[in-house]
Amino acid sequence: MAEAFAPAKINLTLHVTGQRPDGYHLLDSLVVFAGIGDRIAVAPADDLTLTVTGPMAAGVPTDGSNLVLRAARAMGVTGAAITLEKHLPAAAGIGGGSSDAAATLRALAGMTGREVPPDRGLSLGADVPVCLAARSCRMRGVGEGLEPVPDLPPLAAVLVNPGCAVSTPAVFRALAARDNPPMPDPLPSFDSPRTLAGWLADQRNDLEAPALAAAPPVAEALAALRAQSPLLARMSGSGATCFSLHESSASAEACARAVSAAHPDWWVRATTFARTP
Ligand SMILES: C[C@](O)(CO)[C@H](O)COP(=O)(O)OP(=O)(O)OC[C@H]1O[C@@H](n2ccc(N)nc2=O)[C@H](O)[C@@H]1O
Numbered sequence: 001m002a003e004a005f006a007p008a009k010i011n012l013t014l015h016v017t018g019q020r021p022d023g024y025h026l027l028d029s030l031v032v033f034a035g036i037g038d039r040i041a042v043a044p045a046d047d048l049t050l051t052v053t054g055p056m057a058a059g060v061p062t063d064g065s066n067l068v069l070r071a072a073r074a075m076g077v078t079g080a081a082i083t084l085e086k087h088l089p090a091a092a093g094i095g096g097g098s099s100d101a102a103a104t105l106r107a108l109a110g111m112t113g114r115e116v117p118p119d120r121g122l123s124l125g126a127d128v129p130v131c132l133a134a135r136s137c138r139m140r141g142v143g144e145g146l147e148p149v150p151d152l153p154p155l156a157a158v159l160v161n162p163g164c165a166v167s168t169p170a171v172f173r174a175l176a177a178r179d180n181p182p183m184p185d186p187l188p189s190f191d192s193p194r195t196l197a198g199w200l201a202d203q204r205n206d207l208e209a210p211a212l213a214a215a216p217p218v219a220e221a222l223a224a225l226r227a228q229s230p231l232l233a234r235m236s237g238s239g240a241t242c243f244s245l246h247e248s249s250a251s252a253e254a255c256a257r258a259v260s261a262a263h264p265d266w267w268v269r270a271t272t273f274a275r276t277p
């Protein structure tokens with residue numbers, strides 16, 4: 001028996017800087033992890049099985065297409081009873097499936113003593129290597145280039161998903177430009193959430209414009225967050241989840257309460273983005 005936490009992945013920035021001949025995009029992204037996420041438990045068994053539980057289980061595939069089972073197969077594991085306790089919305093830009101895959105690799109490595117695949121799960125999804133690292137990283141290439149980042153201050157944050165799934169390939173396809181400038185190199189260091197948020201405001205998520213065009217509720221989520229005067233509000237990944245950064249946990253919790261009250265059908269969580277979850 002082994003367990004692993006699958007934290008939500010947040011792209012504080014997401015610059016699309018180019019495109020490979022195979023169509024995959026080159027990225028330059030500052031990635032952090034939240035204190036909330038899914039949970040994976042694995043136990044020895046004769047066959048490979050998956051049970052999905054938890055408040056966000058509805059609609060998550062339970063067949064071989066689930067990234068948890070794909071991760072197990074990538075490790076050559078044919079016998080394991082795996083439980084996925086789903087707390088994160090799916091197809092939401094916060095790496096739910098990728099983080100589940102990474103946590104499965106970690107848990108199965110612990111249980112079986114097998115090595116994780118040499119590509120760190122890249123063939124399962126571009127976000128899997130960073131989710132396997134599960135700590136703040138500068139992510140480049142298509143997702144395989146991981147570099148440690150200067151110490152970031154712990155960040156009080158709110159996550160809002162307005163309940164529309166967004167297709168990652170469709171958002172990439174709708175990009176107006178694929179050769180946008182990267183972040184500065186090296187990244188500066190930040191002594192407070194306010195300094196970091198001020199710097200982030202000059203950076204971008206290049207997928208935000210095409211996601212806003214494809215999914216109008218993203219604009220509503222951003223407007224609802226901005227109405228609470230956060231340090232910054234932005235979309236994560238390919239959407240539709242948006243995040244806000246705050247000076248304190250009390251301010252993040254007040255923001256989450258206000259957005260939840262105005263939009264009871266949205267998924268809204270106050271959390272912390274930390275160097276290690
Ligand atoms: C948008 C991000 O979440 C940012 O962290 C990731 O780049 C996407 O990661 P992911 O969902 O794990 O991506 P994958 O499952 O590998 O790819 C889904 C689709 O997104 C597009 N894709 C993904 C990653 C990348 N660097 N370039 C792309 O163009 C491709 O159309 C691909 O078919």
Ligand SMILES: Nc1ncnc2c1ncn2[C@@H]1O[C@H](COP(=O)(O)OP(=O)(O)OP(=O)(O)O)[C@@H](O)[C@H]1O
Pocket residue numbers: 060061065066067068084089090091092093094095096097098100101125127168237238239
């Ligand atoms: N364990 C899983 N949890 C959620 N979705 C999964 C899982 N395994 C496979 N999927 C499928 O993957 C699709 C994308 O879901 P996922 O939650 O990984 O997207 P995402 O948060 O947008 O990812 P990213 O931020 O990496 O682009 C879903 O539509 C779902 O059908």
